[in-house]
Amino acid sequence: MTTTVSVMKRISGNNIVSPLGFKAAGIHCGIKYKKHDLALLVSEVPASVAGVFTTNAVQAAPLLVTKEAVKKMGKMQAIIINSGNANACTGKQGMVDARLMQVETAEKLGISPNLVGVASTGVIGELMRMEPIVKGIHKLEPNSQLEGSIHFSQAILTTDTITKNTAYCALIDGKEIIIAGTAKGSGMINPNMATMLGFITTDANVESVHLQAALKSVTNLTFNAITVDGDTSTNDMVLLLANGMAGNVTLTPAHPDWEVFVQALHAVSQDLAKMIAKDGEGATKLIEAEVKGAVSDEEARKIAKTVVGSPLVKTAVFGCDANWGRIIAAVGYSGATVDPDAISIQIGKITVVEKGEPIEYSEEKLISYLKQPEVKIVVQLSQGSGQGKAWGCDLTYDYVQINATYRS
Template identity: 75%
Template sequence: MTTVYPSIKRISGNNIASPLGYRAAGLHCGIKHKKNDLALLVSDVPAHAAGVYTTNAVQAAPLIVTKEAIDQSGMLQAMIVNSGNANACTGKQGFVDAKTMQQMTAEKLGIAPHLVGVASTGVIGEKMPMNCIKTGIPRLEPAPGLKGSIEFSQSILTTDTVSKNTAYKVDIDGKSITIAGTAKGSGMIHPNMATMLGFVTTDAAIESYHLHHALTSVVDRTFNSITVDGDTSTNDMVIVMANGLAQNDALSPAHPDWKVFVQTLLCVCEDLGKMIAKDGEGATKLIEVEVMGAVSDAEARSIAKSVVGSPLVKTAVFGCDANWGRILAAVGYSGATLDPNAIMIKIGDATVVEDGEPVAFSEEELLEYLKQPEIKLKVDVHQGDGHGLAWGCDLTYDYVQINASYRT
């Protein structure tokens, strides 16, 4: 189970520029018809950086450019982001366009190109409208505070219905450290990264190697534990920047507050992951699946992902049908170690399966429960101490409508 650290506090007015030394901006440059579509995030000083990327073998040019930038020095000072066009499957020209975005941003800020990361999201297979980008980048004026951060978070959205932001404070070495994040993602979401962009900023002092270790340790429990539709996209990344302006002693696994820092980072990433799952295309309900008693935490997460990713479970939740058989079937094909005669399942607080057999329950009470906007399913497989969570959403008529006409 997750350790609780009282010193970790979620803060109000949360935004990507909440940590010391960050500025943000967003505007409409013409990629989309009306909505904001170009964004810039800047640190006052070069920041140690780490990234986690899609596992799709087809990877978009901006992702490759960003990965190369971080690999070169372990540092970033800015992220230039556009929505409305993924710059994916666009051949050599796509790579040239991503490098042009990187170079133009570097020139605007007066920094080295390798300190600029690039991210894009939107339609796959269409050339980037560089005339829009080239007129948009010079107009971006990143600023501290809430306004620029709101513009940034709105400018990275595609089919999202809301922007997604969170921030936490924690005391380390007597210094107040802030970790903040913003993300986009609504469809084409599946564990192992999806059509998702996540940006996390912190003023903590931590070198890139240890920052990467911290990020990868929380991704499996957060971003890789969400699903909307089972599709894994070409552009997805989560980038963390740490500029050290809080002036704490550099964090590493040997630091006495290392676990507190990692837990705070996990809080940020879990918030963003759940917001993405809740905002799934056409979704009306957030589904949380908690699995206990697995042989390991990894197997518990595998079972939870299997259940929350099942189209039959998702449609049952949409239809307010307490169809526990679909849950049990998804547990069964998860590939985890199981004894079918030891499984317990709960929908909300109602036990519907005990020792692998059905338990009498009130259909009327569960019908009312399943009408709620957040649904919790619990599974105990009684095989060990493994615990895991996963999040997803229901599958609705609107999901089909949105994706049937996305490109046209």
């Protein structure tokens, strides 16, 4: 009997070590003044690995080292991450430092350096101070307890105000598998990928080639559907490790439970993506745009992301200004196929435009709705069957303050 999505559910704990065979740790090593800044994630056995990476042509040294490891091995057993310094635009020395992090981690764990991924986040253009990092690597003691997971999620943060964690379980071949994720991201967010790091673990048994296809498809619907400020960074990635310790039959797209696995992966990724958007630097509100009736799903997602990325829409939401003209303008300049006379718009449950014509509504009720912590905008195009969503946040005074003083 084919498993259905009813066997997928979110679980308590929400931590990166919830799947069997994973351990994590995070410490303060001295890159930052006092906050945790060095993290380690380890699988008991080499895991199948998939990765998606920034589309910025300028790519940081750790990202290049990790891409090489993913391509060469198709397996990964550990990921070492630092915050406080991006090790980006650091030339030949940056590559030397990233490889040193890889080698030192491998030495500590007694594994091949090719099984170690490296990730960094923080200030661009400054050389790493490697002495505290190397010493810190050898002080890390990963464990499978909640404490290790909490410290891990804290150590990867930069301007984030909260840690971002989630986990789901699902039945595969009658066996429970778990998919869990931890991410960081708050500003310089406009993936295809942006200043975000995402780490996803699962004890499901999946070969790397199929894991990569699943992650890529899910990323387009989740991590690539968020924007905070339209900037795409140099460092960022999502890595997915599947160690197979749940003992299920190897998953492929031909397996009757394949879609259950993909939907659980989608749920983890969407949770993390929305947490990143909601925690945008200085943000007070999460904005969700849903587009229906586009000529294709791709165009629907394009329009949705344009709406949540519009500075004028974002500032209107911040100011509780019921200015739907900014929304329809963003739809129009998105580059997608639209008919102005067919566009309808709802903010919350209040219709403000129908078939291109303004509709009378209670501005008082709409302003009251816009004061809520989550604002939903629905755009109906009546052009086809395409649909898609995107998430962003409001643009506030604090965003300017945070980024005006980031280095000082």
